[in-house]
Amino acid sequence: MSLSPRFIAVILALLISLITTSFLAFVDGVSKGMLFVTAISSVVTSFFLTLYTIDVLVFREVNKMYRTIHKLKMRDFNMTPRKKLIQESNPMRTINDEIFVYVTKKQKEIDELKKLELFRREFLADVSHEFKTPIFAAQGFIHTLLDGAMEDENVRERFLRKAAKNLDSLDVLVKDLLVLSxxxxxxxxxxxxxxxxxxxxxxxxxxxxxxxxxxxxxxKVKPEDMPEVWVLADMDRIEQVMLNLIENAIKYGKEGGKVVVQFTETKKYIDVAVRDNGPGIPHEHLNRIFERFYRVDKSRSKDIGGTGLGLAIVKHILNAHHTKIAVMSKPDKGTTFSFKLEKAFVHHALENQTEEALPEQHP
Known part of the structure; x- marks a missing residue:
C-alpha cells in the first residue's frame, strides 16, 4: 500500500485527537460537548499541521532529490522503466528504484570496461607475439651470416631468402594492421x-x-544459370573479403573437399555465401573468430600462415557497406560465411553508354 502524505496526516490526526480527548475525559467538569469540540478541532488542526510537515518538509524535499538524480541519469542513459518510475507516488520507493537501476547501469559499464581492458591486454600480447616471431627469425638468420656463414654462398643465399620471407610476413602484418586501424x-x-x-x-x-x-x-560457383551477378560495392574491398573467405575455406576445409560460392537474388539484395564441407568451427569459438589475432587452432594456423587479421578486416569492410557477416558451422559438416550486398540495376545502361561512346565503323 502506498503511504501518501494525506493518508499519513489523517492517521496521525486521529491518534492525536484520540489521545487528547482521552486525557480530557478524566478531567472534572468537562462535558461531552466540550470533548466533541476538542476532538474535531484537534483532528482538523493536527491534520493540516501534519500534512504540511510531511508534504512540504519531507516529501517535497525528497522529490527534489529524486528529480536531481533523475536528471543526472537521463543525461547518461536511456531508461526503459523511466515513465513508471516518474509516476511512482512514494518518493522513498522511487529513490530506491532509481538508485538500484543507476547502480546496475554503472556496474554494467564497469563490467564492459573490464572486458575492454582484458581485450586490450590480449591484443597487446598477440601483437607482440606476432611481431616477435618474424623479427627474431630474420634477426637470427642475419646475425648467423654476420658471424661467418656469409662465406658459404649456398648458406648465404638460403638464409637471406628465409630472412626476406620473414620480413615479407612482417610487412603484410603491418599493412593489415594499418588497414584495420x-x-x-x-x-x-x-x-x-x-x-x-x-x-x-x-x-x-x-x-x-x-x-x-x-x-x-x-x-564451384552456384547457381550455374546466373552468368552475371551485379552489386553496388567497392570492388577492391569486396575482393579482399572474397579472397579471404575463399582462401580460408580452402586452407581450413577438408582436404579433397569442396568450396562453394553461392549467390541468391532477392528483390533488393544479393545474398553471398561461401561454404566448405570441412571439420567446422566449434561453437565456443564462433563469437570470437572476428576478433583480431584470434585463432581457433593456433598450432595449425601457424603452419598454414596468415596474420590472424583477415576476418577482422572482412567484418569492418562489410560494416562499411552497411551489412553484416554471419557464420554458421556444424562439426564435421562444414562452415558457411554469408552476407548480402545491394543489387546494381544499372549495368545494362552502362553497357549501352559504352556502345554509344564507340566510334562508328565505316566500310
Missing part, C-alpha cells in the same frame, strides 16, 4: 560502383588454383 577510425571511404561479383569470384578462383590443387579442393 584505418577501417576502425573511418579513414578509408568506400568507393561503391556497379561490379560483377561472379566474375570477381572466378578471378579469385584462378588466383587460388594452385592452393586448391595442392589440397585437391574443388571450387
Amino acid at each position: 584505418q577501417m576502425e577510425t573511418g579513414d578509408i571511404k568506400m568507393n561503391t560502383a556497379p561490379m560483377d561479383i561472379r566474375l570477381l569470384t572466378h578471378n579469385i578462383f584462378s588466383r587460388l588454383e594452385n592452393i586448391a590443387h595442392s589440397r585437391e579442393v574443388t571450387l
Whole structure:
C-alpha cells in the first residue's frame, strides 16, 4: 500500500485527537460537548499541521532529490522503466528504484570496461607475439651470416631468402594492421560502383588454383544459370573479403573437399555465401573468430600462415557497406560465411553508354 502524505496526516490526526480527548475525559467538569469540540478541532488542526510537515518538509524535499538524480541519469542513459518510475507516488520507493537501476547501469559499464581492458591486454600480447616471431627469425638468420656463414654462398643465399620471407610476413602484418586501424577510425571511404561479383569470384578462383590443387579442393560457383551477378560495392574491398573467405575455406576445409560460392537474388539484395564441407568451427569459438589475432587452432594456423587479421578486416569492410557477416558451422559438416550486398540495376545502361561512346565503323 502506498503511504501518501494525506493518508499519513489523517492517521496521525486521529491518534492525536484520540489521545487528547482521552486525557480530557478524566478531567472534572468537562462535558461531552466540550470533548466533541476538542476532538474535531484537534483532528482538523493536527491534520493540516501534519500534512504540511510531511508534504512540504519531507516529501517535497525528497522529490527534489529524486528529480536531481533523475536528471543526472537521463543525461547518461536511456531508461526503459523511466515513465513508471516518474509516476511512482512514494518518493522513498522511487529513490530506491532509481538508485538500484543507476547502480546496475554503472556496474554494467564497469563490467564492459573490464572486458575492454582484458581485450586490450590480449591484443597487446598477440601483437607482440606476432611481431616477435618474424623479427627474431630474420634477426637470427642475419646475425648467423654476420658471424661467418656469409662465406658459404649456398648458406648465404638460403638464409637471406628465409630472412626476406620473414620480413615479407612482417610487412603484410603491418599493412593489415594499418588497414584495420584505418577501417576502425573511418579513414578509408568506400568507393561503391556497379561490379560483377561472379566474375570477381572466378578471378579469385584462378588466383587460388594452385592452393586448391595442392589440397585437391574443388571450387564451384552456384547457381550455374546466373552468368552475371551485379552489386553496388567497392570492388577492391569486396575482393579482399572474397579472397579471404575463399582462401580460408580452402586452407581450413577438408582436404579433397569442396568450396562453394553461392549467390541468391532477392528483390533488393544479393545474398553471398561461401561454404566448405570441412571439420567446422566449434561453437565456443564462433563469437570470437572476428576478433583480431584470434585463432581457433593456433598450432595449425601457424603452419598454414596468415596474420590472424583477415576476418577482422572482412567484418569492418562489410560494416562499411552497411551489412553484416554471419557464420554458421556444424562439426564435421562444414562452415558457411554469408552476407548480402545491394543489387546494381544499372549495368545494362552502362553497357549501352559504352556502345554509344564507340566510334562508328565505316566500310
